[in-house]
Amino acid sequence: MKLFITGASGFLGKYVVAEAVRQGYAVKAVVRPATDTSKLAWADHPAVELVRVDLRQSRGIAEALSDVDCVIHMAAVKGGDFYDRFAGTVLTTENLLGAMTIAAVKKLVATSTFSVYDYFKPSANRVIDEAFPIESEPEYRDAYAQTKLIQEDMMREWGDTNGAIVTLIRPGMIYGREALWNACHGADFGSKWLLIGPNALIPVTYVENCAEAIVLSVGSAAAAGEVINVVDDNLPTRRQFTKALVKRTENPPQVIPMPWGMMRGVSSLAWFVNQQLLKGKARLPGLLIPASLDARLKPFRYTNAKAKKTLNWTPRYTLEAALDRSVSDQCLLSDMLAKAPVTPTLEPVAQG
Amino acid sequence: MGKSLKAAVIGTGVISKQHLSFLDSSDHSELVGVCDLSAAAAKYAAETFHAGQAFTDYQAMLAETKPDVVHILTPPNTHQKLVTDCLNAQAHVICEKPITPTYEDFKTLWHLAQEKNLHLIENHNYRFNEAILKIEDMVKYGTLGEVQEVEVRVALGYREAGGRFADRNLPNPVHKLPAGVVHDVITHMAYLLLRFMPEVDRVAAAWSNHGGGDLFKYDDLDAILLNGQQHARLRFSCYTKPECFTLFVRGSQGYAETDLFQPYLRTVIPRAGGEQLSPLINHFVNGWDLMGSSVKNFRNKVMQRTAYEGLHRLLDQTYAAILHDQPMPVSFEDMDKTNRLIETLLAEENRV
Structure with a gap:
């Protein structure tokens, strides 16, 4: 079975390629034309074929899909203004889906995000599972959430129109060597780290755990066409996560705890002033927009029951082990590839 | 003709937000259609x-909606065909800058517009920014005396990694224009200069590619322009900080300067205190004005008012002029001189 993996050189993508090779798949790894692949340990692996295309334009994508069985789509843009993100997330998906139609590829595993859920209206401490409400007022959310919501809609519609199988994987906050301090456990103010709501759980998944779940979804009949949330077991609180990070950070920021209720109050007040006195025209930072703040930091509970059941997946690395790997000097991609079969098989290897 | 005009937009990139927000809110227009190659x-x-x-x-949009006015907001290399087709569909055209890559192409379009008895407008939005209008008034009413020197200076980080123009994966179409990335702003620079020095009889232009490489044709322009004893300078740099768009007009009585990105107006002119006290009064008045500008700029930033403030003013005047059969705020002469000056700056015989 040959996989076409977009966003292959990205933070998550490079682990997904390594994991796909480890699970015995042949891979077409899609990177942008100018991407430096010298640090991607799998770039010269016999199971991997590099495909250099920019998905923001359609040229060459359908041809590259000619011998592909399934697409794992991860290309997205998390930086820049709305239009950069729209081009990097929505237009890329539109071009990919158009090419998949031409090439008659009918299986898509797409990486979405927890950001598509509505965190504002549901009450705190509810369990977020796959049936949790989707954001219905994206105009109050950031560009990332807005573009990922459009992307999900497009993929679902494409699947319905083309009779294709679309599996949506929604990871929580992914952490790993390249991204340890993240927006879901606080706010960065230079040398200070505002730890908002220290006792709330943080919906994290370690990048190698998440990559394994994504690749497992390709071969899982139970996962086909499903939406699956991916978070790790034994989720830490923000305080526990931060403490574990501080222990492993050479010059950690000064951590300043702030109760959730206090931050939410400040945000609500700013929102009230904006709506009542400024007609909602002021551009406020995300922490002062309740819908955005809630999406990052409102206390909820989380479950990975569906992922574990449908994918037969158990997160391989605990928080402590994952952080130890993240701060080690070890080449993680090489380590993953060392466990791969010598030549790709037509079927994935059994997981141990 | 009724009270509002049917408007359509081709191209939904970054600048479209400014045009579309005007069309969404104006009483002079009814937005009947939006077109982009991307359905999403x-x-x-x-x-x-x-x-x-x-x-x-x-073409389907033109046929189905029969717009009175079409806004063309696509990359410059597409303008010739799109403008031609829209004029042939009996629509007035408002086109983003540069209207065409060459002066000859502009003349062709202009002749077609004349033949069809339609208006053709190139976007000269910064001319309609508040600070520019104030300096124009100062010149008009003789506050600055006879204009002797004009300097237009633009500093933009077009070379910076991650920026739109530095992307090697999908090079921006502007790189193919005669002035490369400088062509993205040279229209603005040229029409602003011409507002204060309407004629030019000598030009020396240094076009450079200091950063080298084959993506950028030029990344720097330093041009001196003379008209009799009037001197002007056009300066574009990718290498100076902070980013700016400054205009400096020096007359026989005094001078005025502004920065369109951080608007303020500094004027050093004869004051009521006579020759002895004028320097002191200028210091106090400008100090007070600068403090006021700081507050205003902060407010504008929060309230999402950008340097495009002049675009809404230009569009409003353009729609009103079409509706009431009045002269266009950007005339043929304005566009003709602007595009001729750009051609002159690029001419081999004027290079140093």
Whole structure:
């Protein structure tokens, strides 16, 4: 079975390629034309074929899909203004889906995000599972959430129109060597780290755990066409996560705890002033927009029951082990590839 | 003709937000259609700005909606064909800058517009910014005396990694224009200079590519322009900080300067205190004005008012002029001189 993996050189993508090779798949790894692949340990692996295309334009994508069985789509843009993100997330998906139609590829595993859920209206401490409400007022959310919501809609519609199988994987906050301090456990103010709501759980998944779940979804009949949330077991609180990070950070920021209720109050007040006195025209930072703040930091509970059941997946690395790997000097991609079969098989290897 | 004009938009990139927000809010226009090659982009723009329909084929949009005015917001290399087709569909055209890559192409379009008895407008938005209008008034009423020197200086980080123009994966179409990335701003620079020094009889232009490489044709322009004893300088740099768009007009009585990115107006002119006290009064008055500008700029930033403030003013005047059969705010002469000056700056015989 040959996989076409977009966003292959990205933070998550490079682990997904390594994991796909480890699970015995042949891979077409899609990177942008100018991407430096010298640090991607799998770039010269016999199971991997590099495909250099920019998905923001359609040229060459359908041809590259000619011998592909399934697409794992991860290309997205998390930086820049709305239009950069729209081009990097929505237009890329539109071009990919158009090419998949031409090439008659009918299986898509797409990486979405927890950001598509509505965190504002549901009450705190509810369990977020796959049936949790989707954001219905994206105009109050950031560009990332807005573009990922459009992307999900497009993929679902494409699947319905083309009779294709679309599996949506929604990871929580992914952490790993390249991204340890993240927006879901606080706010960065230079040398200070505002730890908002220290006792709330943080919906994290370690990048190698998440990559394994994504690749497992390709071969899982139970996962086909499903939406699956991916978070790790034994989720830490923000305080526990931060403490574990501080222990492993050479010059950690000064951590300043702030109760959730206090931050939410400040945000609500700013929102009230904006709506009542400024007609909602002021551009406020995300922490002062309740819908955005809630999406990052409102206390909820989380479950990975569906992922574990449908994918037969158990997160391989605990928080402590994952952080130890993240701060080690070890080449993680090489380590993953060392466990791969010598030549790709037509079927994935059994997981141990 | 009724009280409002049917408007359509081709192209939904970054600048479209400014045009579409005007069309969404203006009493002079009814947004009947939005077109983009990307169905997702057209749909998003149509929904966000309440357009009648979304199209991916502009000919279909012209045929179905029969717009009175079409805004062409696509890359410059597409303007010639799009403007021609819109004029042939009996629509007035408002086109983003540069209207065409060459002066000859502009003349061809202008002749067609004349033949069809239609208006053709190139976007000269910064001319309509508040600070520029104030300096124009100072010149008009003789506050600065006879204009002797004009300097237009633009500093933009076009070379910076991650920026739109530095992307090697999908090079921006502007790189193919005669002035490369400088062509993205040279129209603005040229028309602003010409507002204060309408004629030019000698030009020496240094076009450079200091950063080298084959992506950028030029990344720097330093041009001296003379008209009799009047001197002007056009300066574009990718290497100075902070980013700016400054205009300096020095007359026989005094001078005025502004920065369109951080608007302020500094004027050193004869004051009521006579020759002895004028320097002191200028210091106090400008100090007070600068403090006021700081507050205003902060407010504008929060309230999402950008340097594009002049665009809404230009569009409002353009629609009113079409509706009431009045002269256009950007005339043929304005566009003709602007595009001729750009051609002159690029001419081999004027290079140093």
